Amino acid sequence: MFNFDGYTKLVVFKNIENQPIQEVHGQNIPKSERKCIFCGNENAKFTKVAHAVSETIGNKSLISHFECDECNQNFGKMFEDDLGKYMLPYKLLTKTFGKNNQLSSKDMPKEDGISYGTYRIQLNRNKPVLENIDVKALIIEAKNTGIIKLDNDKIEVNIPRQHYFPPSIYCSFLKMAYSIMPLNLYPQYVKHIVVLQQLVSARSMYQSVELKKEIMRSMENCGLFCFFPGQNPLKGVNVTLWKSLDSKEQEYPRVLFTLEMKNFSFTIPVCADDEQGICKMPRFLSDMEMQYGPLDLQNEEKIFNCEMSGETIDIIDYKLLEDELRKNNLLK
Ligand SMILES: [Zn+2]
Secondary structure (H helix, E strand, O other), rough: EEEEOOOOEEEEEEOOOOOOOOOOOOOOOHHHHHHOOOOOOOOOOOOOOOOOHHHHHHHEEEEEOOOOOOHHHHHHHHHHHHHHHHHHHHHHHHHOOOOOOOEEEOOOOOOOOOOOOOOEEEOOOOOEEEEEEOOOOEEEEEOOOOEEEOOOOOEEEEEEOOOOOOHHHHHHHHHHHHHHHHHHHHHOOOOHHHHHHHHOOOOOOOHHHHHHHHHHOOOOOEEEEEEEEOOOOOEEEEEEEEEEEOOOOOOOOOOEEEEEEEEEEEEEEEOOOOOOOOOOOOHHHHHOOOOEEEOOOOOOOOOEEEEEOOOOOOOOHHHHHHHHHOOOOOOO
């Protein structure tokens, strides 16, 4: 159980990695009659499947009949790359593969024939990482790189991220929030939705990249981050839209959006057009073991750090491991 005090769940989609395909508003509108909630373009095309929530974070089921091809493509182009880089450590730790069958984080090779310079983290969905050893995950590093630290009963993992623009992550979450929002709420959010659409549009009123970045930096870019230890405690990838029960309350945003990914949750304020810059998050109630802190989407977090419990088992014939690593150009 996890709840925000004074809020109710307005929209909930659970385990979106494994559900059958469904239109997010429960509609089935013929392509010729669809309208895009982002651009409102009369001539918009709807030939492709628009995912209401990014596939990168594991959504396989939620699609939208209210997002046109152009907006879908533009949102992807503008935010997906940053979102992927930011989310990679969470995806690695929760085995959330998204569109691919492999997740990997590595630095650039320094020498020919060696496929990593200092570290390589790889996770495969279906097949073993090394041919003759049955493991689906591999962390390998040069001595004292600090990617992995072993203690008696803990493993500390430090996963470096590639350079990303933090406000893009806030915009990605906002786009997901708008996509699952009940249609009758849109009039209260329309100005903010237009800003988001203009940030990605090819015919944007914001003419330079610098101006777009400035606008993105001026957004809320805040929220609540939670970590829940254990084996898939949040039961999959879930998205929730929360609504305040007290519509006059000005201290907190009236609507919040939460993305849950098995062990991690990200909650952001979704400000209506008459709200702005409300970053204060309401009190929450949880009966689950958890840690929490502010979600900072203003500043880059170059290295993701996480502690896990683990046990050491002597499974591998060292010689066999060495041979396999050499064969795969992972060891000199
Ligand atoms: Zn559109």
